[in-house]
Amino acid sequence: MDSAGSRMPGAARATALVTAALLATVVPSAGARAAEPAPRIDLTVLVVDDGGSAVEAITSELRSTGVPYRSVDLNESGRPVIDAGFLSDTVDGRPRAKYQGVVLPHESAFGPDSAEQAALAAYERAFGIPQVDAHTWAHPEVGLDYTTDGGFSGVLDGTTAAVTAAGRGGPFRYLDGPLAFEDGDPSVSESYGYAGRPRAGYTSYLDMPVAGGGRASLVGEYVHDGRRELVVTFAYNQYQRQFRVLARGIVEWLTQGVHLGRSRNWFSVHVDDVLAPDARWDTVRNCTPGDFDCPGADDAEAAPIRMTAADARYAAAWQKTAGLTLDMVYNGGQGEQWKTEHGGTDPLAAQLVADRAQYRWVNHTFTHPFLGCVQDNTTVPWKCATNTSGAPLWTSRAEISGQIRDNIDWAVGKGISVDRGELVTGEHSGLRTLPQQPVDNPHLAGALADNGVKWTASDNSREPSQRAVGAARTVPRHPMNVYYNVGTAAEMADEYNWIYTARADGGSGICEGDPTSSCLPAPLDTATGYASHIVPQEARTALSHIVSNDPRPHYVHQSNLAEERLLYPVLDRVLADYRALFADNTPLVNPRQSEAGTELSRRAAWDEALAAGRVTAYRVGGTVTVRVPSGVTAPVTVPEGTRKQLLLGTAAFGTAYAGARSAWTTPEALQSAVTLKLPTT
Secondary structure (H helix, E strand, O other), X not given: OEOOOXXXXXXXXXXXXXXXXXXXXXXXXXXXXXXXXXXXXXXXXXXXXXXXXXHHHHHHHHHXXXXXXXXXXXXXXXXXXXXXXXXXXXXXXXXXXXXXXEEEOOOOOOOOOOHHHHHHHHHHHHHOOOEEEOOOOOXXXXXXXXXXXXXXXXXXXXXXXXXXXXXXXXXXXXEOOEEEOOOOOOOOOOOEEEEXXXXXXXXXXXXXXXXXXXXXXXXXXXXXXXXXXXXXXXXXOOOOHHHHHHHHHHHHHHHOOOEEOOOOOEOOEEEEEEOOOEOOOXXXXXXXOOOOOOOOOOHHHOOOEOOOHHHHHHHHHHHHHHOOOOEEEEOHHHHHHHHHHOOOOOHHHHHHHHOHHHOEEEEOOOOOOOOOEOEEOOXXXXXXXXXXXXXXXXXXXXXXXXXXXXXXXXXXXXXOOEEEEEEOOHHHEOEOEOOOEOOOOOOHHHHHHHOOOOEEXXXXXXXXXXXXXXXXXXXXXXXXXXXXXXXXXXXXXXXXXHHHOOHHHOXXXXXXXXXXXXXXXXXXXXXXXXXXHHHHHHHHHHHHHHOOOOOOOEEEEHHHHOOOOOHHHHHHXXXXXXXXXXXXXXXXXXXXXXHHHHHHHHHHHHHHHHHOOOOEEEEEOOEEEEEXXXXXXXXXXXXXXXXXXXXXXXXXXXXXXXXXXXXXXXOOOOOOOXXXXXXXX
């Protein structure tokens, strides 16, 4: 590719057999090519795009995981012609297949009798190249009976499908539970499909029950005419859970388990404001006392929300049961102030410190001040205060640096281990805050450097892309829709109603003027709405991030672990849904902030190298070669049993995940390329 653009022994044997079967299809038999060298197969994918959502979804999976691809737009008048010269050539006397797999909108995208379709079929036969039919219907030409012959056609919303034994033993070996098609809105048809009974040559990977008994296929492999096709017979888009869960397997099948790119299912949760109290939503005024937009409300009217020692003990016990480590994003100075105001003792801090080794700790500044421009609160919303020349007044470098340093010192004094390179500023302040503060505090980068901060959090809803802040880089975080200013389910539902209910129904009407939002059809019952509506919705959102190879942390607040402990039902639902879907070989990856930042940085450098055409990767028989620019780390995924060539000997490559091996990798010392030896049995 010259790029443009510990399981049981029996399971291990089964995986080895699957790997051997996949690898055996990479090139034609030795007899067929006895007179010529084994071909070179470039590690890039050809995507033939008709503008439909199915191809767009597969393309998004290739792009997000770092798999190189070339897209040909069928709707572009000047597009290249798909012929033998476009698909293959000879390099250094060796036949070269320019693409390791092909994605088509459907099985005959160029027309069943066209020269382009014939050229593509000949190419796939000659080099053993697989083809994905992104969305088609059940008919004999794709190895299925018509749906009228014991199948099904219709809306799939809410349907429960299952990965077959062949799917679990093959490209979908990372799944082991039923797969329910999403039904987000009962009034809208979200997915339509055709389930057909397999014919000779067809192996079903995903099927569903049909009327009259038996099952019919929605995804499967059709082997015919010396070619292999992955046939998908339901409609989908890149955001739907059913596609996101299957996407990894589609790419594994398409690339025969050998490709550039790497994917994990990531999930980490930052708990902000630990040791600080959080203000409480006023259900009468529909605002939060202490906020600039809550005039006439007295902070003393409602008790603030703060964890107790019992809440801390519960958190530690929950972590052990759930198997998920929380990141405690702490404000040491706020804890000291609380202690001073409450007789010189703080049972919460004492309990958290006693359990300090059970959590990860992240610096949230000492007292949580706003670190951007000096705020002028005489207007709603606030604005930046200015000097006599009209220039913004900024929080100084010394103050920012002191807030970072003092909070680290507090933790060290308590025996808490903190990564000095990680930081979350209060409200992500110091970074640009639109519309009032369109640029970063010019003193922020220097203060970060003063304290060795390499990773500072940002709000993904405002800045989804990682960027530099001096020598540091941002780590965007997903806000979870469990509010910082509520301690009970009733308070949560009340505030949710205010935000997401139309004015005619007593809400704020914010949802009516926001194109990215929608209004509730009716206000939630404050006694039941949190459990019945908000919990499943927030769990669905979080799971969608997990299955999208997204390493960005999620963030909530310490108030969500207090009083009625609202966060746990959401997390419990996320974890239960995840573990019902995925096999033990595909555990959740729980990165700390620096690990998430490193992953995002590597991806950015990789994408840049691909776009510049500076990556070369191919396979010849059982050897994979990858050349990258100096300083760039390559993501590579290969079958179990693959070994990396060292200067002397070989070593097992990568780490096991989802039934494969993968890693970010670079050439060894004195080597110019990464060389991998694929398993032969």
